[in-house]
Amino acid sequence: ARQFFVGGNFKMNGSVETIKKIVGDLNKANLDPKTEVVVAPPALYLLLTREHLRAGIEVAAQNVFDKPNGAFTGEISVDQLRDSNITWTLLGHSERRVILQEDNTFVASKTKAAIDGGINVIFCCGESLEQRESNKTIDVVTAQLKAVKDKISDWSKIVVAYEPIWAIGTGKVASTEQAQEVHAALRAWLKKEVSDKAAEETRIIYGGSVSEKNCKELSKQPDIDGFLVGGASLKPAFVDIINSNL
Template sequence: MMRRKLVAGNWKMNGSLAALAELDAINDAADGGVDVAIAVPATLIHPAAGRARFPIGAEDVHGADSGAHTGCVSAPMVKEAGASFSIVGHSERRQGQHESDADVKAKAEALHRHGLTAILCVGETLEQREAGKAEAVVTAQLRASLPDGASGDWLSIAYEPIWAIGTGKVATVADVEAMHAAIRAALAEALGVDQADSIRLLYGGSVTAENAAGLLHAANVDGALVGGASLTAAKFVPIIKAAG
């Protein structure tokens, strides 16, 4: 199955109203043959959605639609602000906020209930990789986080080796191909081959203009989840072009 490439940015806790000027240059690159999306801080969703000609999303949502969850935002809230998707299960949430696989599953299902799409992240630590447990850890995480009714219509999976995020370290193409093959096989076992083949698998781990071409054209790699390099058009646009 041919899956259209997706290059998604994640601004994390960065950006400002002034920084949204970067979206103007990204708009032109987003008119090509590659899907482009950027997740921004909740305070920037509404103005960003009004300026971008491509999907703007949230970096996280709560699994509940409303309630006594101080500091959190829900899927219907970010949708009302203009988001069309959200990242869930990012390692910085799983580790820093102690989010469980069950939490991540609930968040993805909340997005689906409200007509939003999800980028669900999975990944292993350096210790797990060095112990030879990387594939077992990631596929177990995937199975436990996978939302009911998962399909490529509304779900993408991002493999983000935790040891490669913000460190400058990058998994080799062979590492990425092996892990993405394991993820695809786990999806096929859980959902059936047809549904598994419909889901895009993104790589996220210090993706830059310099390494994007090799990573984005590896087997079973359908795009990238880009962190720091998505903050400026000068760094993000070359990655989009590399995916084409």
């Protein structure tokens, strides 16, 4: 069975003080030992978070660059993450795809750089409301994955996060049926395009207005293997979401 996975994406939120508080609360909390937990603070606070967070909870960057080093002002490399004991990165978050104009090929190239350098990837995919309403959801998310498939063969270090853009930060969570339908389609795609093993073993997690109220029902769906949590990861509700299977 796939291990349940919950990620907390702090986005561009927090300060030295509030992140120490969040980390301290997580350190004290009773977390389901069966759930894998990863938190993604802003880059500036990665080291602080790693230093204060207890062992067993991993830390993720929110982004990483695809070149090893050099004149790339403002970017962070895969080696620098590894050097700082940061074992995961998010990639392809819709906020970066839309606001920072990252395309499928660039996101896939960064995914390859991370995997090749030993960093695990939470690979985000998802459709806009307009794409959903014109029945393009499955085309959009599989095209996002296809760009990765063209560059990598080992999927064991990837967690796929399905995050419909219209559900992010809106309070409008996807229905369990809507989420399960896309997760099942992503798994079917992995089976057809990658391997039986990748389909069986890859965690596919849901993100978009996940809360302590809606997490239990979503977590019962056969193809939902966890969550990527934004706003609620900054609050005590995050612990309830981590423990949604208890």
